[in-house]
Amino acid sequence: MKAVRLHEFHARPAVDDVPEPKITGPLDVIVKIGGAGVCRTDLHIIEGQWDERMHTPLPYILGHENAGWVHEVGSGVTNVRPGDTVILHPLVTCGLCHACRAGDDMHCTSGAFPGLSRDGGMAEFLLTSARACVKLNPETRPQDVAALADAGITAYHAVRKAIPLLHPGTTCVVIGAGGLGHIGIQCLATLTAATIIVVDANPDALKLAEQLGAHHTVVADGGQRDAVADLTGGRGAHAVLDFVAEQGAEMDGWAMTGEAGSYFVIGYGGTLHVPTLDIISTERNVIGNIVGTYNDLAELMALAQGGKVTLHTRTYPLDAAADALADLDAGRVRGRAILVP
Amino acid sequence: MKAVRLHEFHARPAVDDVPEPKITGPLDVIVKIGGAGVCRTDLHIIEGQWDERMHTPLPYILGHENAGWVHEVGSGVTNVRPGDTVILHPLVTCGLCHACRAGDDMHCTSGAFPGLSRDGGMAEFLLTSARACVKLNPETRPQDVAALADAGITAYHAVRKAIPLLHPGTTCVVIGAGGLGHIGIQCLATLTAATIIVVDANPDALKLAEQLGAHHTVVADGGQRDAVADLTGGRGAHAVLDFVAEQGAEMDGWAMTGEAGSYFVIGYGGTLHVPTLDIISTERNVIGNIVGTYNDLAELMALAQGGKVTLHTRTYPLDAAADALADLDAGRVRGRAILVP
Amino acid sequence: MKAVRLHEFHARPAVDDVPEPKITGPLDVIVKIGGAGVCRTDLHIIEGQWDERMHTPLPYILGHENAGWVHEVGSGVTNVRPGDTVILHPLVTCGLCHACRAGDDMHCTSGAFPGLSRDGGMAEFLLTSARACVKLNPETRPQDVAALADAGITAYHAVRKAIPLLHPGTTCVVIGAGGLGHIGIQCLATLTAATIIVVDANPDALKLAEQLGAHHTVVADGGQRDAVADLTGGRGAHAVLDFVAEQGAEMDGWAMTGEAGSYFVIGYGGTLHVPTLDIISTERNVIGNIVGTYNDLAELMALAQGGKVTLHTRTYPLDAAADALADLDAGRVRGRAILVP
């Protein structure tokens, strides 16, 4: 089958011809890919940022945001069968550890992460497990929803954690209105009555943000901290959701967080430098966020099927993976790029 | 009256003769001080660390950890009367803002902080308000409990926030077994079944920690990160309570925090440097902590009166304030130093 | 001044000429009433249902849902001044007890409840306290918002407690789409993505419910339990908000609550009969609700001013209080009846 593989860091991935995956365990599931999202994390993988943490032997297939149709299942699989339309929780989890059982399966002690720690879904077929499959209406087109499997779940997971802080009368700043941010804004607008301020360097992204529910938009042109201070009467925001967290956004995000507020780190790439006196004198928090749980994805699908979250996507054929990555890197993608094999 | 006043930064405070405070508002309360704690924050004030944030005009009276007897009350005070033994919530709060009404009075939008933002309690008398008074059994000696008013409440506040993370089978690291830490350890031992690991550079402090409920102690001699990694099977702690957060402890605390865990910053003075990739890939949190609420203090008094929290203190006459500060700075105080006017 | 007073139980209240209230304490506030809501609780008071609990000596002035303009203030009042437009938290609370400080001021240990435990607001002037006043934009007409002071806050309080149960994909049943229910539906529609099923005996009320955000409506004609079972695939609802809780609604509400779900009692008058086996075998909860906190009211005003909650009211002159009560009793009021002095 055709697959987009990374052969070396700092080089563009190649479209290779590789063997199809095989079922070996009773809970294995092979999915025929209908859509595979292209993510800023793919750029970070190519830059080698994840190598130290993952040590995944090269070459391997990229793609951690996948939807398609069940192709083949192991002998113990009871929840899906061949032909089912599915979107995939990005992790392959055990279901037996304390984290999996506590509703926190992102922290499965023996999980695998296709597209990061082993072969992913920028290919014709993907090997995953029964536990990762969220069954969809048969008529759903996988390419239309694939972006929910990582961009969507990650944005939803952070918003869900922020909801208890965002009672009516509060303010939430969103940094970055791209692939993740444009979903996060919709989740906030649907699930809270908070005032939403969106910060982005790109005026087109801000225009989209307004349509999706932002109450105020701020161009990140150097004056963004002052603008947020003005909009919040000098108090800062109750929560800041930072979908960028690099190139200075991370220090902006912290500075925009008000007393007793929380700064949610979702993007990455930058480094936070914070005196502990600043942390304690204001009792602010920094909240880590990594993808989301299977139930987060299932809940997000309920939102999407109810029309509360709409994706903005642009499709590319699998062969054009390098173009999609280049467009993303250059800021030419509104919403999310999706590869269709 | 006699009072310990700071006249300039980086210089030792003087014991001056100053006028007694006067009642001017209906909710004012004047307390005759029975005990005023000496805190690392007093050292930080003298170093000028708080000046940028507080801008308090010099000279002013130090002392934010106070207990004593009600001396005089304003016309609208209903909850205490002259002669009552009281311990004082360190903040003077309005009771009318959203924070005060939400059980979060540390973030009162018009609060004052005697000893930081105005004259404090290292004196014969202190001006505070009705809302700050916690009434005690008449026979309680203020000097025996004063340390609960800041060291105690701060430690309890952080422990209370950590409790939901610390179900049986989890591990909590405590960095620093001094004035705050020795109370935090007792709160943890009473209110959770977590395994408690205490890290401190001072072997005597660790000996005290063991008596107070620590399951493991680690000397901070350079090998503390490895020691905690060993004790946690390489997973790190579910929560780290850092009562030091300077001179490298802050980076230790972050490193000792396990995946999905929380690092509680309570001490201060250092600076945290954290790549956002480290935050998101492990979904760790940094939790700010500042003193505690009035109810925290009331609950802590219930623990103390039930014998669950015992203070280790050393008293000094008011005139010896400089000695007490010097002893604290040199690490010569086990537990807490208390000035007795 | 004119005032609507209850002289004996089971008799209609009279419009009397009584002395105006006077300021006696430093935190007292006298409000000139602009609108006083008429509530089912007023009918229950007249029936004597609250006498056993309140023992309020007759005659007294009814009216616990009030808005108007500050007329006079005590010497210690700092948050409002004469002329301010205000809506009033229905309780007069102390601000000093554990409950007041814990964000739970409905359970103030020394609170008073004008209109139930002492003279209320169906009059030209009302005596309350500084802590009860929520300041509004000067141009707000009190009669337009008064219904938020009790019907609104009560509905919002219950919804706020239910939100953590109502993630996307869940179902909430609302029993009763009257004065409280029509606000509750709007709060649910704004703050959750749950599927909302509204049950009421009155087809007009159900028509209003649909306009306000109900996804399904069910006529309470005897088949309501089956209808809800059908709409939930036999599983029952995750939460049931019962704004009636009398005349059989209470047993309906319990029966409509699904496994691990919660039945919120907000209305009253009936009696619940539940075998403990039914409680434990399904792990269902019964959640009590009484009015709401000051912060609930402030947050609800934020929703109302953002246009997320719109009141349906019908005004009557103060002299027509008996007509308003009769209309309410006969089910002739859509939304809420408001007396305007």
Next chain:
Amino acid sequence: MKAVRLHEFHARPAVDDVPEPKITGPLDVIVKIGGAGVCRTDLHIIEGQWDERMHTPLPYILGHENAGWVHEVGSGVTNVRPGDTVILHPLVTCGLCHACRAGDDMHCTSGAFPGLSRDGGMAEFLLTSARACVKLNPETRPQDVAALADAGITAYHAVRKAIPLLHPGTTCVVIGAGGLGHIGIQCLATLTAATIIVVDANPDALKLAEQLGAHHTVVADGGQRDAVADLTGGRGAHAVLDFVAEQGAEMDGWAMTGEAGSYFVIGYGGTLHVPTLDIISTERNVIGNIVGTYNDLAELMALAQGGKVTLHTRTYPLDAAADALADLDAGRVRGRAILVP
């Protein structure tokens, strides 16, 4: 093998010779029973109380509180192997539904309950699944811990839900100091600083309660409501854990619950009759409780292995099951009766 089977309701179970269970699915596990607890629920099953809900065809093997050694495993089992010492979560759960994934596996939508809905563990061997096994230290004697599998987990589950209500200074009433209650008292004493009041009709049970951490004990001789009112200054308890909930205890429990408090129903058999006015005017809650989650059991084992929870048990050979049931029914068992095959 020998097994204790129920052939008809209202008759004592028989010890029969039946075929051993067989592995049929990849995740099946057969456990050689080392200890099977005898529970008040077994008496209720015999009385037919569960038949309406479970419809389990007679005869079937009783026993839902089991520990032993893994005897045989299916092809897909990875977490245990033959010879492992295990205690069993009482439910056989799917791991795939929303509840299982949300840390709420007691509400598995396709779970089975050996001993209630199919053959249980009062036998030489029991068929369960990989997900039910909690691995223990090899030297643990199953008969010493079996009572934690149902009595223990149920008590712990309720205490864990009550902990957020039980900050220092609060009061918790425990009704019933038998098989479940004597564990609940220890969990409360270890995990909270609440004042614990234990109510039981049996003076010996109260003596045990005192040794286990009760601060006050009350004989249930008719004056128990007054006694609790006296001990709480007329305010009632913040939480009541009712391990009896029949023969009047259920109305006692509700009456002992203070304003804004919660009444936890754990035992069963009686019927609660509560006017909705009583529920709302005090904002009290009734909280259902059914067994507990797998993680609850794992956490409880951590408490037990740390010596924080000690069981009081009395063993009987499997053949003497009828004697054990009779002793339990007659109130002759202190702690828990355990059958040892």
